[in-house]
Amino acid sequence: MSERPDFSDEALSHRLQTELPRHAAPAHLRAAILAAAPRPHRSTWLAPSLAALGTAALILLFLLPMLAASNRPDDVQQLVRAVVSEHSRAVMWGTRTSTFLPTASSWLTQESGIALARVFAGDDALALIGAEPVYLLRERGVALHYRDHADRFLTYVALPAPTLQLPERYRVAVASWRPVLVQDGGFTVWVWKHGDLVCFLVSDMAGGNDIERFKDYFVRVRTATEPLLAY
Amino acid sequence: MASPEFERDTLEHLNALYNFAMYLTHNPSEAEDLVQETYLRAFRFSHRFEPGTHLRAWLFQILRNTFLTFYRLRERESAVAEDGVPDWEVPMFHDAPEDSGRALEAHTDLERAMRRLPEEFRTVLLLAEVEGMPLEEVARVMSCPVGTVKSRIFRAKERLRGLLPDYRIRR
Numbered sequence: 001m002s003e004r005p006d007f008s009d010e011a012l013s014h015r016l017q018t019e020l021p022r023h024a025a026p027a028h029l030r031a032a033i034l035a036a037a038p039r040p041h042r043s044t045w046l047a048p049s050l051a052a053l054g055t056a057a058l059i060l061l062f063l064l065p066m067l068a069a070s071n072r073p074d075d076v077q078q079l080v081r082a083v084v085s086e087h088s089r090a091v092m093w094g095t096r097t098s099t100f101l102p103t104a105s106s107w108l109t110q111e112s113g114i115a116l117a118r119v120f121a122g123d124d125a126l127a128l129i130g131a132e133p134v135y136l137l138r139e140r141g142v143a144l145h146y147r148d149h150a151d152r153f154l155t156y157v158a159l160p161a162p163t164l165q166l167p168e169r170y171r172v173a174v175a176s177w178r179p180v181l182v183q184d185g186g187f188t189v190w191v192w193k194h195g196d197l198v199c200f201l202v203s204d205m206a207g208g209n210d211i212e213r214f215k216d217y218f219v220r221v222r223t224a225t226e227p228l229l230a231y
Numbered sequence: 232m233a234s235p236e237f238e239r240d241t242l243e244h245l246n247a248l249y250n251f252a253m254y255l256t257h258n259p260s261e262a263e264d265l266v267q268e269t270y271l272r273a274f275r276f277s278h279r280f281e282p283g284t285h286l287r288a289w290l291f292q293i294l295r296n297t298f299l300t301f302y303r304l305r306e307r308e309s310a311v312a313e314d315g316v317p318d319w320e321v322p323m324f325h326d327a328p329e330d331s332g333r334a335l336e337a338h339t340d341l342e343r344a345m346r347r348l349p350e351e352f353r354t355v356l357l358l359a360e361v362e363g364m365p366l367e368e369v370a371r372v373m374s375c376p377v378g379t380v381k382s383r384i385f386r387a388k389e390r391l392r393g394l395l396p397d398y399r400i401r402r
Contacts, residue, residue, distance in 0.1 A: 019341045
């Protein structure tokens, strides 16, 4: 006599618990997580760190012209990291200067090398809190800082990058655009080309409803902002 | 900034989170990235965690949200037409595609059947049946009512039976 098959929920639950292989985390993952964890700043480290950073920046200034110019696969990643650092700096210490009408500021154009023919000056969802020139990876650019009603800080950055190409595999359709969506150090970043410029919008918005709102913020900023190379 | 105690407590769930990530991505390298990003977010936003509530559910929720944000959006991108006009009519409960070449091989019928389940069904079975989470915790991870979790478990098992060859033969 053949054994009667068990179709019950309990039998299926038992199979799931006993037959499904469990994947253990590789040993190096724990170390990688701890190494990447943000650590508190210690003021005693500040001076030597700044000195080391200054030296590194000087060395970089001499070495960079010798390196290949563009379109290496890690170019976008490097730019994203630089922009995220700039965003973190602004979150921690605020903007260095405040210009509430960046389109009217010849000083901002002169300092950044980027003219803003139109700019998203804020609305009921986002408030413009500052605009300033930035210098990232040997390029002058412009940064606009916004804050939303939930007190989340967003940074828009435009930098010259005429030959930069964005990776296709990270593109996401948002309205009629296809910006790249990347994450770095817990921050989420939209990246897109605007003529000869590359533009970024950074925030700590993460999942679920947050990302839908971040898409909406991208559309608002992208629609209303027109950066151009000034020179 | 997360305290050392918080880091230690969260790392107790590392294996469970990695296992969950493997069943979501089917790819060891992507699973590692997903878990690492989950921990970075957990450490960065540790002040938002309410002590005394379920840390495990909170971590699984971050991992799933990160997965849905970055992997689903990219999956959805493939449904976009050449003219750049997005097609948002992607059904929520579609069966997952067959395994891609770079994915980890499935060794059992049950594993293969799990991979074919839509993410919502796979997740609810992994959390409730494999991890043994109470329904309230599963509901928190999936951001839905407990009743929805119960109904998804029922439907997930029905779908799983349909995908298992031995159940199909015996019916």
